[in-house]
Amino acid sequence: MKQYLLAVQFDESVPETEEETRAQMARTGRVTEEIRAAGAWVFTGGLQPSHATTVVRPANGTTTMTDGPFAETKEQLGGFWVIRCEDLDQALAWADKCALACGRPIEVRPFHDGAED
Amino acid sequence: MDLDSVYRAEYGRCVATLTRLLGDIGLAEEAVQDAFAVAVGKWAGAPPANPGAWIVTTARNRAIDRLRRESTREARHAQALLLHQPAEPEEAGPVRDDQLRMIFTCCHPALSPLAQTALTLRLLGGLEVPEIARAYLVPEATISQRIVRAKKKIRDAGIPYRVPEAAELPDRLGPVLTVLYLVFNEGYTATSGELLRTDLCAEAVRLARALAELMPGEPEVIGLLALLLLTEARRPARVGPAGELVVLAEQDRSRWNRELIAEGHELVRWCLRRDQPGPYQLQAAINAVHTDGRATDWAQVLALYDQLLRHTPNPIVVLNRAVAVAEVHGPALALATIEELDLPGYHLLPATRADLLTRLGRTAAAVTAYDEAIGLATNDTERAFLESRRANLVPGN
Numbered sequence: 001m002k003q004y005l006l007a008v009q010f011d012e013s014v015p016e017t018e019e020e021t022r023a024q025m026a027r028t029g030r031v032t033e034e035i036r037a038a039g040a041w042v043f044t045g046g047l048q049p050s051h052a053t054t055v056v057r058p059a060n061g062t063t064t065m066t067d068g069p070f071a072e073t074k075e076q077l078g079g080f081w082v083i084r085c086e087d088l089d090q091a092l093a094w095a096d097k098c099a100l101a102c103g104r105p106i107e108v109r110p111f112h113d114g115a116e117d
Numbered sequence: 118m119d120l121d122s123v124y125r126a127e128y129g130r131c132v133a134t135l136t137r138l139l140g141d142i143g144l145a146e147e148a149v150q151d152a153f154a155v156a157v158g159k160w161a162g163a164p165p166a167n168p169g170a171w172i173v174t175t176a177r178n179r180a181i182d183r184l185r186r187e188s189t190r191e192a193r194h195a196q197a198l199l200l201h202q203p204a205e206p207e208e209a210g211p212v213r214d215d216q217l218r219m220i221f222t223c224c225h226p227a228l229s230p231l232a233q234t235a236l237t238l239r240l241l242g243g244l245e246v247p248e249i250a251r252a253y254l255v256p257e258a259t260i261s262q263r264i265v266r267a268k269k270k271i272r273d274a275g276i277p278y279r280v281p282e283a284a285e286l287p288d289r290l291g292p293v294l295t296v297l298y299l300v301f302n303e304g305y306t307a308t309s310g311e312l313l314r315t316d317l318c319a320e321a322v323r324l325a326r327a328l329a330e331l332m333p334g335e336p337e338v339i340g341l342l343a344l345l346l347l348t349e350a351r352r353p354a355r356v357g358p359a360g361e362l363v364v365l366a367e368q369d370r371s372r373w374n375r376e377l378i379a380e381g382h383e384l385v386r387w388c389l390r391r392d393q394p395g396p397y398q399l400q401a402a403i404n405a406v407h408t409d410g411r412a413t414d415w416a417q418v419l420a421l422y423d424q425l426l427r428h429t430p431n432p433i434v435v436l437n438r439a440v441a442v443a444e445v446h447g448p449a450l451a452l453a454t455i456e457e458l459d460l461p462g463y464h465l466l467p468a469t470r471a472d473l474l475t476r477l478g479r480t481a482a483a484v485t486a487y488d489e490a491i492g493l494a495t496n497d498t499e500r501a502f503l504e505s506r507r508a509n510l511v512p513g514n
Contacts, residue, residue, distance in 0.1 A: 002275045087277035088227060089285070110274045 001084050003042060003111040004091040008104050010078025012049055027101035028079075035083055035094060046079040078104065082111075120160065124153060125316075127169040128243030133215035134173050136278055139180055139195050142222075142240065142268050148183065152176035216241060217280050217331045220324065223267075224292040225276045232267035235260050237296050242320040253303075254495070286335070294341050294397060297325050301345050305352070312356055312498035318349055336391045340398030343384035347404035350377035362502040365407065378408045399425040415444035432458050436469055448476040464493035468503055480510050 016024075025046075035041040050069040057064050069076055081098060085091045091108055099106045128149065135145035152175035156164075165171045177199060184196040223236040231253070238244040246264070250257040270276065281289040304317025325342040332338045354368035363369075385405040388398045403421045407413050422438035436455055443451035452473045460466045471486035487507035494500040 085275075087275040088225075089277050089281070091275070092227070108274075113273075 001086065002091075002113075004083050004085060004088075005107075005109045005111065006081040006083060006091070006095050006098050007107040007109065008078040008080060008098070008102055009075045009107060010049075010104055011075050013074050024102055028098065031094075031097045031101045032081065034097070035081065040083045040085055040090070040094065042082040042084050044079075044081050047077060049078075050076045075105075078102075119162075120153070120156060120164070123156075123164055123168045123172075125243050127172055128153075129219070129241035130169055130216060131172045131176060132240050133219040135176050135180065136219060136222075137215050138177060138199055140198065140278070141195065142271060142278075144180060144183075144195065145176075146240070148176040148180035151179040151183075155179070214280070214331070216324075216327055218278050220293055220296075220328065221280050221289060222271060222276060222278050224289075224296050225271070226289065226292055227274065227276060228267050228270065229263070230292070230295075232263045233292055234296050234299055235263050236267050237324075238300060238317075238320075239264055241324060242300070242317075244320075280331075290332075290335065290337065293328070294337060297321050297328070297341060297345075298397070300324070301348070305348060306499065307496060312360070312362060312496060313352065315352075318345075318352065321345060322349055336388050336393045337395040337397050339384050340388050340395060340401045343381045343388065343401035344397055344404060346377045346384070347381035347401060347408055350374040350381060350408060356498075360498065361505075362498050364502075365413075370411065373408065381405060381408070394424065394428065396425060396429045399428060413444075415441055419445045432460050433463075436460070436466055439469060439473070443473060443476070448473040452477070462493060464490045464495075464499070464503075466490075467493065471503075471506070475506075475510060483507075484510055 032041065032044050053067075053069040055066045055068070055070045057066070079102075081094070083091060083094055085094070088108070088110070091110075095106045095108045131149045131152070132142070132145050135148050136142050139145050139148070149172060152172045155175055156168075156172065181196060181199055184193070184199070219241060220237065223240060224233045228236070235249050235253075238249050239246070246257050246261045250260045253260065271278075298321075300317055301321035304314040304319075304321060306312060307314045307317075322342075322345050325338075325345050329338050329342045350373050351365070351368065353374065354370065354372040355363055357363045381401065382405055385398075385401050388394070388401065394402075399421055403418055403425070406417045406421065419438070419441040422434065422441050426434050426438060435458060439451040439455045442454055452470065455466070455470065455473075458466060467486045467489035471483045471490055474480075474483035474486055484507060487503055487510070491500055491503045491507070494503060
């Protein structure tokens with residue numbers, strides 16, 4: 001079995017109503033339940049927007065801290081699933097459901113083999 | 118049979134089988150290359166009765182040796198797999214399945230289109246990196262990077278080595294058909310140099326036949342095979358004695374390959390009976406009309422293009438349809454259908470416009486269009502053809 005990160009690419013520049021957020025949470029929650037029932041669930045997380053982010057950088061044996069996300073892009077990691085699958089096709093099938101549920105692009109990334117069961 | 122032709126014929130088959138046994142394309146390739154290196158010394162001009170089986174057995178043994186020298190957990194796992202495989206992996210059925218699995222693995226939608234074609238040509242066609250680079254007019258380093266990266270992605274992302282299930286086929290078959298079509302087209306009108314690369318055409322036909330044998334019920338698979346056969350059938354008449362391009366209307370039909378045409382027509386009739394038309398079947402049907410009888414029935418061709426356009430409304434179809442429109446309704450109407458088209462860098466758009474303008478007697482505009490087409494054409498033979506057409510328009514030029 002391999003582990004995959006299904007990362008939700010969240011465009012923070014597009015405003016969303018509370019109602020939309022609630023509906024989306026309900027849909028993604030149902031997909032998460034489906035993943036659990038299939039025995040593929042490892043971990044799920046929803047993230048606060050990038051304004052709550054801080055970056056700690058190493059520099060000459062010490063560190064510096066900056067406010068905001070590392071990558072200055074419109075799309076930020078909004079949440080993620082970690083799942084356990086036989087192969088990429090299974091992971092992509094779950095990513096399909098996740099993408100439809102949250103209405104956003106999902107980046108599918110395998111964990112390094114060291115993280116295997 | 119010399120070693121080179123054995124390599125061409127068996128490389129893909131052997132790598133596909135070894136990939137099933139080893140679960141790793143990179144290891145499989147190394148093992149097969151090892152086995153061919155051994156063959157150079159052992160065969161001495163006389164290959165064994167079944168060279169493919171010999172290569173697979175030798176490659177398998179070399180892989181076991183190689184894995185024994187390595188000590189990683191993965192290597193031990195692969196070795197255990199290999200040792201428990203039956204010694205004769207060369208029966209016809211499973212071997213063919215291996216190739217199909219390999220086609221679908223190479224054409225997985227998670228790989229980039231260039232990687233899909235490059236990998237298919239390398240692993241199934243046994244083409245070398247410089248040949249693939251020439252076909253795509255890109256530096257060899259680019260092709261080898263794409264191939265290395267694609268093989269790594271297959272391994273690290275866990276792209277499965279399997280034929281997709283029926284439910285997934287509509288999604289997964291698309292890139293496979295596209296790759297085979299592209300490989301054939303590259304052979305039929307090479308991007309650069311000579312007009313034809315017959316080895317690529319033959320390889321695409323061979324792979325399309327393998328696919329059709331394995332999926333005999335898929336209309337688009339049969340449609341693609343029919344399309345390739347009917348196009349391939351006309352190839353001998355497409356180049357004149359001096360290597361010049363001969364357009365369809367001027368081809369010597371007696372030089373067409375009757376056997377391939379008969380086979381292609383039979384497949385098109387099969388598709389018609391299934392009545393699930395798709396873009397490859399429709400293109401095959403168009404080519405069936407071209408190769409039926411002594412002259413093309415253009416009204417029928419146009420009707421098929423109309424159907425194709427409803428199916429796949431893209432500018433290339435509009436452009437090809439214009440040729441049929443010109444035959445049925447005249448060049449003025451044909452010209453009107455392509456006026457709005459935008460196909461940047463595609464020389465056949467100005468070339469078609471130039472031909473229609475010529476037929477309308479608008480010589481000056483035709484010359485300009487030919488100039489544009491000549492500037493965009495990358496194939497020497499096609500450029501020479503366009504130059505001769507323009508020269509005919511301008512006496513003394």
